[in-house]
Structures are given as C-alpha cells and as structure tokens.
Amino acid sequence: MKPKIVYGMAGCLFAGLAQGAAGDLLSGYRSAGAGVFSPEAGAAAWVQEYPSAGGAGRSCAGCHGSDPRQPGRHIETGKPIEPMARSVNPDRLTDPAKVEKWFRRNCRWTLGRECTPQEKGDFYQFLISQ
Amino acid sequence: MKKTVILIVTGILAIAFIGTVLSASERGEREDEEYSENTYAPDIFGYGPPRSVWPGPRADVRPVADATYANECGACHFAYQPGLLSAQAWSRIMDTLSVHYGDDASLEAPQAEAIRRYLLDNAADRASESRSRAFAAGPAAGNALPRITATNYFRREHYEIPARFVEGNKEVRSFSNCQACHRTAETGVYNEHLVMIPGVGRWDD
Numbered sequence: 001m002k003p004k005i006v007y008g009m010a011g012c013l014f015a016g017l018a019q020g021a022a023g024d025l026l027s028g029y030r031s032a033g034a035g036v037f038s039p040e041a042g043a044a045a046w047v048q049e050y051p052s053a054g055g056a057g058r059s060c061a062g063c064h065g066s067d068p069r070q071p072g073r074h075i076e077t078g079k080p081i082e083p084m085a086r087s088v089n090p091d092r093l094t095d096p097a098k099v100e101k102w103f104r105r106n107c108r109w110t111l112g113r114e115c116t117p118q119e120k121g122d123f124y125q126f127l128i129s130q
Numbered sequence: 131m132k133k134t135v136i137l138i139v140t141g142i143l144a145i146a147f148i149g150t151v152l153s154a155s156e157r158g159e160r161e162d163e164e165y166s167e168n169t170y171a172p173d174i175f176g177y178g179p180p181r182s183v184w185p186g187p188r189a190d191v192r193p194v195a196d197a198t199y200a201n202e203c204g205a206c207h208f209a210y211q212p213g214l215l216s217a218q219a220w221s222r223i224m225d226t227l228s229v230h231y232g233d234d235a236s237l238e239a240p241q242a243e244a245i246r247r248y249l250l251d252n253a254a255d256r257a258s259e260s261r262s263r264a265f266a267a268g269p270a271a272g273n274a275l276p277r278i279t280a281t282n283y284f285r286r287e288h289y290e291i292p293a294r295f296v297e298g299n300k301e302v303r304s305f306s307n308c309q310a311c312h313r314t315a316e317t318g319v320y321n322e323h324l325v326m327i328p329g330v331g332r333w334d335d
Contacts, residue, residue: 054232074207077207079208105234105235105236106234108234108236
C-alpha cells in the first residue's frame with residue numbers, strides 16, 4: 001500500500017477514536033442534563049477569576065495560561081504543563097477517565113465546587129476548537 | 131626488598147580498587163542485578179569514559195519504581211521518592227489528599243490504595259540506603275502536613291544555602307523543587323557535587 005494511503009487511514013482511525021472518546025464524554029454530559037455546548041462559554045469560563053479562601057483569585061488560566069496553545073506552569077510548583085489545545089496535543093481530552101479526574105480536582109480547587117456537566121462540555125468544546 | 135614491598139602494596143591497592151568498583155556490600159539487601167542500574171548517574175557531562183566503567187555516585191534514595199505513583203504524583207510536582215519520608219508521614223499525606231498542601235490531589239480508591247502501599251513499603255524508615263533512613267529520623271512536621279524540607283536531615287544539609295538562591299531565584303522558588311538544582315534527582319542521586327543551581331552555578335563546599 002502507498003504510504004500516503006496508510007497514513008490517511010491511520011489518521012482517520014485516530015480521529016475516529018478521538019471522536020469515539022469525545023462521544024462518550026459529551027453524551028455523558030448531555031444525559032446528565034447539559035444542553036447545547038458552546039466553545040465561547042468555555043472560553044469565557046477559562047479566564048474567569050473565582051474567589052478563594054486565601055484571597056487571590058483563581059482561574060484555569062492561572063496554571064494553563066490564557067492561550068491553551070501555549071504551555072502552562074503550575075502556579076505553585078512551577079512544573080510545566082503541556083498545552084491543552086487539541087491542535088497542539090492531539091491526545092488531549094481523549095481519555096475520559098483522565099478528563100474526569102482532572103475536572104474533579106481542578107474544578108474543586110479553582111471554582112470551589114465540582115463543574116456542572118454543562119460547564120465541562122463547554123470547556124471541552126473550547127479546548128478541542130483551539 | 132623495597133621493590134617487592136612496592137609491588138605488594140600496589141597489588142593490594144589495585145585489588146581494593148577493583149573490589150570497591152565491583153562490590154555489592156554497600157547496596158543493602160537488594161540483589162546486585164536489580165540495583166546496579168541505579169548506582170550510576172546518567173551521563174550529564176557529555177565527555178569521558180562510558181559511565182558503566184567508572185564508579186559513579188550511588189543512589190542516595192531508591193528511585194521511583196512505580197508507574198502509577200510516577201504518573202499521579204509527578205503530574206504537578208517532582209515525584210518525591212518514597213525514601214524521603216517516614217511511613218507515618220506518607221500515611222498522613224495519603225489520608226489528606228483533598229487538602230494536599232493547598233491543592234486537591236484526590237484519587238480513586240483503588241489507585242490511592244496501590245500508591246499508599248507502594249509508599250509505605252518503600253518509606254525512609256524501611257530503606258536500606260543510609261541517607262534515605264536519615265530522613266526518617268525526627269519529626270517531619272508538628273501538626274502541619276509533613277514536609278521533606280522540614281526533616282532534620284534536610285535542614286542540616288541545606289541550612290547554608292542563601293535564600294536568594296532558592297526563594298529569591300525565579301527558576302527554583304522553593305526548596306521543595308528538588309530537581310531544579312539536583313539535576314539527577316530523578317535517579318535518586320542527590321550528590322552535592324552534581325548540584326547546579328540555575329542562574330548561579332555549582333555548589334561545592
């Protein structure tokens with residue numbers, strides 16, 4: 001088989017798998033009561049500052065940066081964080097268990113509560129559109 | 131007579147040297163094969179003979195050998211080797227993951243269990259490496275969460291370092307950031323002769 005065809009098939013397969021995982025996540029959020037997902041709402045929530053007990057505002061952008069295509073830094077430890085944008089890192093947001101784990105931790109820390117399925121879906125659509 | 135003595139002395143020294151290179155007596159209870167990989171630092175100099183020939187610094191603490199721990203607990207910060215805290219301290223940390231030094235590090239129960247078991251089995255008080263055991267001596271904290279940087283041994287080893295090299299250094303920021311200066315920290319080698327403080331240089335005293 002010609003290499004181009006093989007690469008094309010591999011690409012389609014990967015995209016298909018990613019879609020499959022996406023399908024699991026998004027349909028999970030929809031069945032939990034979410035409506036139409038909006039990348040714009042996700043973008044706005046990404047930079048929104050939430051109050052914290054210590055006084056300093058917390059936001060997703062605080063660690064991940066306001067541009068998901070750029071690498072971030074953990075705000076406390078300084079550890080580099082790979083870009084969240086699907087265009088930079090194709091395997092971002094493809095593992096539902098990993099997505100849920102980080103949503104649970106990071107929403108609780110940033111927002112002070114779990115993210116609603118609507119918010120999660122909005123974040124998801126925002127990040128894969130970047 | 132003199133030549134013979136010199137020959138004998140040289141012979142003994144040569145045997146002793148070969149002995150230290152090949153000996154396993156300081157490596158604790160572990161098998162030679164299991165441990166030999168960890169006794170040599172990675173090639174950070176880029177020159178000189180291959181590292182497997184020369185005796186390199188030995189691992190002061192056993193490197194992280196558990197993939198789950200490395201992935202989960204190395205995601206936000208340096209994956210501290212279990213040999214850097216006592217079993218009691220690790221237990222305390224695993225009990226309070228949702229308030230993990232100001233962050234939320236909660237895990238699913240099966241993963242948390244596996245990690246807890248790994249940490250407790252390889253904690254400082256059970257280590258075979260003497261420098262690792264040193265971390266278990268004395269408390270790691272009062273009522274607060276245990277900190278490696280609060281152990282007696284750590285404080286003794288780092289008390290001479292000026293604050294401007296650490297807290298005042300943008301690329302280090304905290305003593306908790308081991309690998310910023312201890313470039314071979316991931317291999318468990320914390321040898322002071324391999325320390326390179328970013329923006330400052332080597333630390334040798």
